[in-house]
Amino acid sequence: MRGDQIFGLVMIFAALGYLFSAAGIETSFLSDPVGPRVFPYIVGGVILVSSVVMILQPDPDAAWPGRAMLAKLALTLVVMVVYAVSVPRFGFVLPTVIASAILSYQISPRPGPAVLTGLGLGVGLFVIFKYALGLGLIGLPPAITG
Amino acid sequence: MDILSNLALGFSVALTPTTFLLALVGCFLGTIIGVLPGLGPANGIALLIPICFTLGFDAVSALILLTSVYYGSMYGGGISSIMLNIPGDEPAMMTTLDGYPMAKQGRAGDALVISAVSSFVGAFLATVGVAFLAPLLSRVAYQFGPAEYFALYLVAFCTLGGISSKNQAKAALAAALGLAIAMIGLDETTGMPRFTFGNLHLHDGIDFLVAIVGLFALAEVFFFIESQGKDSAIGVKLGKVRMPWRDLIACRWTMLRATVIGFFAGILPGAGASLGSFLAYISEKAIAKDKSTFGTGNPRGLAAPEAGNNAAAGGALVPMLTLGVPGSGTTAVLLAMLLTLNITPGPLLFSERPDVVWGLIASLFIGNVMLLVLNVPMVRVFVYILSVPGYILLPGITMVAFVGIYSLTGSSFDMLMTLAFGVLGYVLRKLDIPTVPVILGIVLGDQMEEGLRRAMVLSDGDWTYLFSSGIAIGLWVVAIAGFVAPIFLRRLLAKPDTPAYRVEHMADHIADRD
Numbered sequence: 001m002r003g004d005q006i007f008g009l010v011m012i013f014a015a016l017g018y019l020f021s022a023a024g025i026e027t028s029f030l031s032d033p034v035g036p037r038v039f040p041y042i043v044g045g046v047i048l049v050s051s052v053v054m055i056l057q058p059d060p061d062a063a064w065p066g067r068a069m070l071a072k073l074a075l076t077l078v079v080m081v082v083y084a085v086s087v088p089r090f091g092f093v094l095p096t097v098i099a100s101a102i103l104s105y106q107i108s109p110r111p112g113p114a115v116l117t118g119l120g121l122g123v124g125l126f127v128i129f130k131y132a133l134g135l136g137l138i139g140l141p142p143a144i145t146g
Numbered sequence: 147m148d149i150l151s152n153l154a155l156g157f158s159v160a161l162t163p164t165t166f167l168l169a170l171v172g173c174f175l176g177t178i179i180g181v182l183p184g185l186g187p188a189n190g191i192a193l194l195i196p197i198c199f200t201l202g203f204d205a206v207s208a209l210i211l212l213t214s215v216y217y218g219s220m221y222g223g224g225i226s227s228i229m230l231n232i233p234g235d236e237p238a239m240m241t242t243l244d245g246y247p248m249a250k251q252g253r254a255g256d257a258l259v260i261s262a263v264s265s266f267v268g269a270f271l272a273t274v275g276v277a278f279l280a281p282l283l284s285r286v287a288y289q290f291g292p293a294e295y296f297a298l299y300l301v302a303f304c305t306l307g308g309i310s311s312k313n314q315a316k317a318a319l320a321a322a323l324g325l326a327i328a329m330i331g332l333d334e335t336t337g338m339p340r341f342t343f344g345n346l347h348l349h350d351g352i353d354f355l356v357a358i359v360g361l362f363a364l365a366e367v368f369f370f371i372e373s374q375g376k377d378s379a380i381g382v383k384l385g386k387v388r389m390p391w392r393d394l395i396a397c398r399w400t401m402l403r404a405t406v407i408g409f410f411a412g413i414l415p416g417a418g419a420s421l422g423s424f425l426a427y428i429s430e431k432a433i434a435k436d437k438s439t440f441g442t443g444n445p446r447g448l449a450a451p452e453a454g455n456n457a458a459a460g461g462a463l464v465p466m467l468t469l470g471v472p473g474s475g476t477t478a479v480l481l482a483m484l485l486t487l488n489i490t491p492g493p494l495l496f497s498e499r500p501d502v503v504w505g506l507i508a509s510l511f512i513g514n515v516m517l518l519v520l521n522v523p524m525v526r527v528f529v530y531i532l533s534v535p536g537y538i539l540l541p542g543i544t545m546v547a548f549v550g551i552y553s554l555t556g557s558s559f560d561m562l563m564t565l566a567f568g569v570l571g572y573v574l575r576k577l578d579i580p581t582v583p584v585i586l587g588i589v590l591g592d593q594m595e596e597g598l599r600r601a602m603v604l605s606d607g608d609w610t611y612l613f614s615s616g617i618a619i620g621l622w623v624v625a626i627a628g629f630v631a632p633i634f635l636r637r638l639l640a641k642p643d644t645p646a647y648r649v650e651h652m653a654d655h656i657a658d659r660d
Contacts, residue, residue, distance in 0.1 A: 003577050011319065018326055021341055028336040032599050033607035036333040036340060039595040043329065046322035053315035062576045065372050073368055077569065080364075080544070084561035087552060100541035106371060108537035117538050121545055135200050135553045 004058035011051040019044040072106060079103065091140045092129075097122030149277055156504030160512055165210050165505075169513050172211040173520055176218020181226055181528050182539070186237075187219040187459075187476040188582075189366065192358040193543070195483050196550030199355075205487045205502055210509040212483065213463075216476055217269055217513050220419065220459045221521060224261040224452055225528050228254060229384070237419035237455040240427040244440065244447030251443055255387035255525075260445050261452045262521040263394055266514055267401040268453030272409045272460025273510045276467075279413075280496070280503070283468040287493035290469070292604065293612050296597035297621035299590050302471045305414060305628035307583050314629060316579040324587015325594065327352055334592070335599065347559045354482045354588045356551060356560050360567025361574075361581045363547040368572040370540050384529050387522070390445075397449040400430055408454035412461025412474070419474060422458025423451035460510070467491050467503060470593070475582035482589040 022040035065073065083099040101118025105111065129135045159165070179190035191212050198208045223238030228245035241261065248257040290298065307317025330341045331351025342348040407429060408422035430450035431440045440447045462474045470491040472478040484491055489502060496503055521528075551564050574581050598612075605611030613619050 007573065007577055007579075011323075018341070021343075025333070025340050026336075026338045028338065032335060032603045034599045034602045036336050036338060039598060040326070040329050040340065043322050043325045046318055047326060050315040050319035050322065054313075054319065057315070059313060059316075059578060062578065064576065069372055073371060076368065076371055077565065080548075080565050080568075081562065083548065084565060085558050087548070087561070088556065088558055092549075096545055100545055103367075103541040103544060104537040107540055108535070113537060117541055120538075121541055125542075125545055125549065129549055129553070133197065133201060135197070135549070136556075137549070137553070 002058040002061045003064065004061070005055045008051040008054035008058075011047055011054075015044050015047040015051060018047070076103065076106060089141070092137045093122045093126050093139050094141065096125065149281070152281075152500060152504045153277065153508060155500060156506070156508030159206055159501050159505035160210060160508035165207060165509060166512070168207055168211045169214045169509055169516055170520075172214025173218040173513055173516050176215035176220075177222035177225075177517070177521070177528055178531055179215065180219030180222020180224075180238075181531050182222075186223065187216045188358075188479050188585075189362040190215050190219050191476060191479045191483075192355070192362045193546055193550060195479070196355050196359070196554050198483070199486070200550075200553040205484070205489050205499075206505045206509075208483065208487065209480075209502065209506050210513075212480060213506060213510060214513040214516075216459065216480070217456070217510065218517060220269070220456050221262065221265050221517050222528060223455075224265065225258065225525070226532060228257045228261060228448075229529055229532060237423050237458070238451075239420070240423045240451035240455075241448060243427065243451075244442070244444050247441070247443035248445070248448060253390075253443070254384045256390040256393060256445075257448055258384075258525050258529075259387065259390055259522060260393055260397065260448055262518060262525070264397065264401045264404070264449040264453040265456045266518040268405045268408055268456035269460055269517075270511070270514045271402075271405045272412070272457040273507060273514065275409050275457075276460055276463050276510070277507050280464050280468050280507075283464060284493040284496045287468050289617065290493075291615070292597040292600035293614060293618050294621060296594060296601060296612060297618045297625065298469060298471055299594040299597065300625040301621050301628060302586060302590070303583060304625040306586060307580070307629060312578065314633060316577070317583060317629075320574070320579050320581065320583040321587050324584040324589075325591045326587075327357065327584075328588045328591020329595070334596070347557075351592075352563065352588065353554070353560065354486075354585070355554065356564045357567050357588050358479055358482070358585055359547050359551055360564040361571035361584060363543060364564060364568025365571025365575060365581070367540060367544050367547075368568065369575070370536065384526065387525060389522075393445040397446050400446045400449045401453040404430060404450040404453035405457040408457030409461040411454070412458030413464050419455040419458040419462070419476075422461070423455035426450045426454025426457075463506075463510075467495065467506075468493060472586065472589075475585060478582065478586045478589050482585075485589070 019041065022037050022044060025036050025040070027035045027037065079099055079102050083095050086095045097118040099118075100121040101114045104117040105114035108114070126137060126139055130137050130139065160169075175194070176187070176190060179193075180187065194212060194215060195208075198211060203211065220237065224241045224245065227238045227241035228249050231242050231246040245257050245261065248254070303321040307314065307321055328351070330348055332338065332342075332349055333340050339349060404426035407426045408419075411422040411425050412419065414421075427447065427450050430446060431437055434440065434444075434446065436444070459474075459476070462472070462477045463480075466472045466477040466481050468491070470481065472481045481491060489495065489499060547564070548561055551560050554560065571581055574584070601611055602609075605614075613622060
């Protein structure tokens, strides 16, 4: 199966779920002639039709990354998810240093520059955002600074 | 004259020290963003908007900063086209055709100056065009009711999809996907939640900033990692930079012609700067006596697309300001920002907030002059930026994207959502599904539905009301033609030879510079 067809199939299920969910939207007696369901029905219908077309007439497949590259991309995603979850908990600096060092290492696998990039970005961006731009970032883990 | 007094108002708003500084910062940042291959105006603005909000800028300041970034990145896009044969963003693609050969002949400095001057001519004259045409169009827009607006949104989706994608089904899917996402949240009329699945975070809907930063900036990060080490490009040495007066004078009519073509291409909803530069280049080549020198370093082949794409960038502001319908991805992002600042573009904007409209137009003039003054002497600095290694640049972009989103709400939820959009953006682009209609759908979804529902209230549920006026019927015809015609035109209008490194992602060259 080509990428277009797989994606089309996924979108068909998504559209059906969307239409089903739209059917469950509560309307109120005050509502207008169209109501809150009709537009979602139209939109869901367009997704459904275009997904079917994508399955029937797929374009030539793109060059998808190999297994090693997929693993690398997945790792990147995991790093970013962990980063997103840990910033509110551990402050800005530490997660940023670690996450940017890992990202940097993935692009150019040399530990030295990676660590320097991490430190530079973690501290540098914090200083810029906090003091030059005045954003309300918390630098260090709230547990340490109280 | 009306326009002069309006412009005077605009300059009185735009010529304060703060806004002047903002325009300077915007031009500088914008040029850097434009220089970096892959980071185009839409990404750059997307990265900066959250920061703009957190800093509490008012509408005029935010607009001035962001439009300076917009124009700046249009300028900057040409620099990497000339130096590396890699377009900094999509509109700069045609610039590689004659810009890079010129640079290879040792005329890199001349090419950069010609590019800067033609960009200036295109953008400056286009701004004059905006100042004249926008008020006129806003008068026509007064006659638009909900049925006409509904049809107009349809025009935007159809022409955008039709022109920017090779596959109509994919374009339609992208637009519908954006509209579907826009429906999430509380329904404004009934106050009932839709598609929130009981999650309180979703009651306010999905913030378009989350979608924009995810689809544009984070998706780019994945591409960057994937394509590292491929497609190396050989940079060109930058010699002495001086004014190539002879070439500039020889190109004067080229610039003017390209400006007119680009400006009108930009006004078409959905066409944008890429079409402007494309049309400007092919028409200049078509009327040239020395056709065979195009593509080998003809200065006119460089001046045409550069003037054309900058003029189109200005033209795209016309439908955005007067009708609230953006002409390109970047103006969609600008529109989204205006809406969040509680400013609704449209005919009323011109009578109710003349300070915003004319302040913006005045700041475009200021930004343009600033860019020209900045670009010629500082071109060396921007060329140097091309040598920042990817292993520093990429984590930097990622972190700035996250900080922007995080500083808006301070919750992990929005950052995770942004990531989800990043993955979606990666998959969509892999499948050649355009992402700009998705953004447009998210930005316009609520208003489009509102138009439909208000039309139905007015007509008491009679659907033929949607085709009841001449304007509405005309718009429906344009919409359908805009969606269907490209299928046939595509066969007739084969694009000219694309440059060797037809890569839109910044990845491909920065990765192997370390």
